Amino acid sequence: MDKLSNTGVKLAQLRRSHGMTQEELGKRLSVSAKAVSKWENGDSLPDLSLIVMLAETYDCTTDYLLGREGGLVSLLPQIRETFVSMTVEEKIGFLGDIITVAGASMPTPPVSPHGHPSLVHIRLGPFGIGLWAKDRLVCIATTTFLNEAVETLGKEADFPLTLLPDEIRPVLLALLRDMNDLKPDYAVDEKTLQSLLPNTMNFDDVLTECIELGFVDRVRGGYRLNFKADLAVRLLAIIHQTINKRGTMNVTVGRP
Structure with a gap:
C-alpha cells in the first residue's frame, strides 16, 4: 500500500504538468472534479479502466501510476511490440529522446531556434557518443x-x-x-x-x-x-x- 499511496501525488503532478485543472480532467474522464480530488489526496483510487485512461492521457505506463518499479527492462516487451507499427521517423525520434535523456547531465551547445530541424545534436562525454538528427539519424556508441x-x-x-x-x-x-x-x-x-x-x-x-x-x-x-x-x-x-x-x-x- 505504500507504493499505492504515492499514486495520488503522481496524479496531481502529472495533471499540473499537462496544464489541466481537476474539472478539465474530470470532464475528459467523465467523472467529477471531486473524484479527481479524492484520487490526488489519496482518499481513493481510480477504477482499473480509469487507470488505463489516465495513463493514455498522461502518456505514461500504468505501472508508473501504480508505483511498480520494474526498471526500464520491464518496458522492453511493450517497446518491441510498439516498434513493429512505428514509422522509421517515429523510431528515430524515440531513440533521439533516449539519447537526450541519457546525456542530460552533459553540457549541450545552444541550438538556434532558426536552425534546420534535422541539425545533428551531439552528446559526447564519459558515457560515449550519441548523435541524433530528427527523422534522419541515430547513432549510439558506448565508451567500451x-x-x-x-x-x-x-x-x-x-x-x-x-x-x-x-x-x-x-x-x-x-x-x-x-x-x-x-x-x-x-x-x-x-x-x-x-x-x-x-x-x-x-x-x-x-x-x-x-x-x-x-x-x-x-x-x-x-x-x-x-x-x-x-x-x-x-x-x-x-x-x-x-x-x-x-x-x-x-x-x-x-x-x-
Whole structure:
C-alpha cells in the first residue's frame, strides 16, 4: 500500500504538468472534479479502466501510476511490440529522446531556434557518443565500443583510414582526449607528444600540416585536437570498426 499511496501525488503532478485543472480532467474522464480530488489526496483510487485512461492521457505506463518499479527492462516487451507499427521517423525520434535523456547531465551547445530541424545534436562525454538528427539519424556508441574502435584505428590502415595520410593518423590518435577527461583546455605538451610519435617522423612538418588541415590547434601548453577533429576521429573509428568486423556484421538489403 505504500507504493499505492504515492499514486495520488503522481496524479496531481502529472495533471499540473499537462496544464489541466481537476474539472478539465474530470470532464475528459467523465467523472467529477471531486473524484479527481479524492484520487490526488489519496482518499481513493481510480477504477482499473480509469487507470488505463489516465495513463493514455498522461502518456505514461500504468505501472508508473501504480508505483511498480520494474526498471526500464520491464518496458522492453511493450517497446518491441510498439516498434513493429512505428514509422522509421517515429523510431528515430524515440531513440533521439533516449539519447537526450541519457546525456542530460552533459553540457549541450545552444541550438538556434532558426536552425534546420534535422541539425545533428551531439552528446559526447564519459558515457560515449550519441548523435541524433530528427527523422534522419541515430547513432549510439558506448565508451567500451569507442575504446575498442580507437585501439583498432591505431593498428590498422584499411579503408577508411587510407583517407588520411599515414603520418597524420598517429598525431590524431596521440591527441585524442580520454573519454573521462573531456576538458576544453586539454593539451599535450610538445615533449610528451614527440614521445608518443615515431622517431622517424618529421615532427615540425607533420604538425604544421595537421594545423593547416584544421585538425590540430596550437595552444598554451602544447597541442590539442579541436572539437570537430576530435569527433571526426571517433566517428572514423566507429566506421572502421563497423565495416572491418565482418564476422559480427548483420547486413539487411532491401526494405526493412
